[in-house]
Amino acid sequence: MTIRSGLGQAFYLGGYDLSGDTGSADDIGGGLSGTQDTTAINMSAFRRKGLLRDGRISWMSFFNPETAADDPPNTEDRAHVVLSALPTADRHLMWATGSTIGSPAACMVGKQINYDPTRAQDGTLTIAVNAQANGYGLEWCDLLTAGVRTDTGAANGSSLDLGTGSTAFGLQAYLQVLSFTGTDATITIQESSDNGAGDAWAAVTGGAFTQVTAGPTVQRIQTSRSQTVERYLRVATSTSGGFSDLQFVVAVHRPNVEVLF
Numbered sequence: 572m573t574i575r576s577g578l579g580q581a582f583y584l585g586g587y588d589l590s591g592d593t594g595s596a597d598d599i600g601g602g603l604s605g606t607q608d609t610t611a612i613n614m615s616a617f618r619r620k621g622l623l624r625d626g627r628i629s630w631m632s633f634f635n636p637e638t639a640a641d642d643p644p645n646t647e648d649r650a651h652v653v654l655s656a657l658p659t660a661d662r663h664l665m666w667a668t669g670s671t672i673g674s675p676a677a678c679m680v681g682k683q684i685n686y687d688p689t690r691a692q693d694g695t696l697t698i699a700v701n702a703q704a705n706g707y708g709l710e711w712c713d714l715l716t717a718g719v720r721t722d723t724g725a726a727n728g729s730s731l732d733l734g735t736g737s738t739a740f741g742l743q744a745y746l747q748v749l750s751f752t753g754t755d756a757t758i759t760i761q762e763s764s765d766n767g768a769g770d771a772w773a774a775v776t777g778g779a780f781t782q783v784t785a786g787p788t789v790q791r792i793q794t795s796r797s798q799t800v801e802r803y804l805r806v807a808t809s810t811s812g813g814f815s816d817l818q819f820v821v822a823v824h825r826p827n828v829e830v831l832f
Contacts, residue, residue, distance in 0.1 A: 596629070626703070634698060670718030687699045732803055744822065752815050
């Protein structure tokens with residue numbers, strides 16, 4: 572495993588890029604909450620089954636109250652506006668450890684449970700924020716876009732080589748759309764066994780996100796749990812009515828064992 576620093580990372584939440592207002596990740600973790608011993612009396616070895624999957628992301632945010640209207644041509648609200656509302660609905664989080672295709676990214680659907688400012692005597696103001704998984708646990712994915720990808724029309728992206736041939740357990744994928752100008756765009760994951768050399772790129776069954784007509788927006792998709800997924804994956808965009816600006820991030824996880832939610 573390659574050792575690297577904690578610099579050059581990115582954090583997306585609910586279709587907003589909060590990287591510039593985030594100081595650190597305090598805790599990123601998750602997995603099985605435990606196992607249950609299901610060894611029966613007619614067995615000669617132990618048998619255990621995994622229990623619920625869980626996950627959490629905690630981070631330190633800087634106080635930035637700017638909105639899109641405060642700082643043209645900025646098109647996004649900043650951290651305080653996005654986080655201080657404390658919505659009760661699920662939030663989509665993506666912590667990317669780099670900005671190249673294949674960079675690991677911690678992805679999670681969960682609840683933001685706090686927004687706790689701390690002001691020191693010298694005037695320093697930071698905010699502790701925590702989110703806990705709801706439904707799927709935390710999933711370590713690989714970026715399928717080189718950080719934020721900007722398309723000005725239908726396009727095919729560069730591929731990710733997963734390096735182990737095909738697998739038979741489907742995939743899960745996360746989408747964060749930061750901004751969109753146009754009528755519609757469809758973001759689709761495509762696959763090939765040989766990077767398109769002889770096996771033409773084809774859409775992954777169940778690998779298309781809901782058509783984008785506005786941003787910001789987010790989505791998590793998963794295919795059949797027994798579906799074959801090829802070695803190479805890429806992201807393609809298409810449109811029926813046209814668009815001039817689509818800024819988005821996609822991350823994917825292709826399990827090598829059966830994963831049920």
